[in-house]
Amino acid sequence: MTAQTCPRQHQRTTMEIASLEPSLYTVKAVFILDNDGDRLLSKYYDTELYPSMKEQKNFEKNVFNKTHKADTDEIAFVEGMTIVYKCSIDLFFYVVGSAQENELMLMAVLNCLFESLSQILRKNVERRCLLDNMDGVFLVVDEIIDGGDGVGSYWYTILCSLNDRPYRRVTRVILESDPQQVIQKVNYRADENPLSEQSVAQIMQSAKEQIKWSILK
Template sequence: MVYTTMEGALFEPTLYIVKGMCILDNDGNRVLAKYYDKDVLPTPKEQKAFEKNLFNKTHRANSEIIILDGLTCVYKSNVDLFFYVMGSSHENELILQSVLNALYESVSILLRRNVEKRILMDSLDAVMLAFDEICDRGVILDSDPTSIVGRAALRTEDVPLGEQTVVQALYNIMNNNY
């Protein structure tokens, strides 16, 4: 199956929808970022330049979407953090928006509704796990915040060792919980 865009370009449908996700602080500095397509922003230097440009274009805007450097970017801000999800220019914005909402709501639940940089930095490991639970190499895995948090939360006494993720087990071993 091949789809045609309004410009007449042909492209194959793919599951690799998300090109990247990032969280920036109110100065435009990276707090957390993950890029999934090596053809788009392959080096950290290019990623940082893109993030700086993205922040400069969006930190004062009232919209929720922008096309920048051939990427469709949806975003949301709260207090001192900006959340971004990027996809290709022909990607469906509603799908990207659902990923953004899943990311924001998951972080909000993990941080107990206090979505601020200082609190996020204290729970960075759980937020990183949430990133991984939402998307794997650009393929959307889940968009339900409660199930994402259920798998990403670092619970020590509730989860038996055999059912923990590797990160949870290492965390518990390092903190002598076993």
């Protein structure tokens, strides 16, 4: 399936995006790739979308191949998913939603992610700096989608019960789309938080948990 760009994006203003309150809009996945299409960070919130690591990486590579040559940041439709993306130097940021998901809200998540990272990395949004501050990157992603306090999980458990749907199949609710609020909650600055042994351990633990859940599925 070929990617299709959406010219409507260019007609949307920051005010339109900001006017959307984060509520029950959902995200299926977020990932950051380098300029070779290799994964730097990836989180899949719909456990049945691409259950295995191989399927996820194949999807990411397909998305990258169909978007990385675009002249401007776009909205694309790949494999039945709505994808919004942004490029910065040698990084590509992607937010994935269903074909029916609100494109403005997906774009709000993408912009919030990028602006939040830009602030904690002091405008140096490139591969080396990102890798040196991965603990902060994980904190930002978790604060935007499903939140660091688990409130999103709580509300979605209720929604699942009302609709008689298993919790594990549900994508994650968007809790925050204001970069300033994210930065305030995360309280992380690149120059104050160099990648330490503890940070590496946290990243490794997060990776192990993702692998464990992938195996259990």
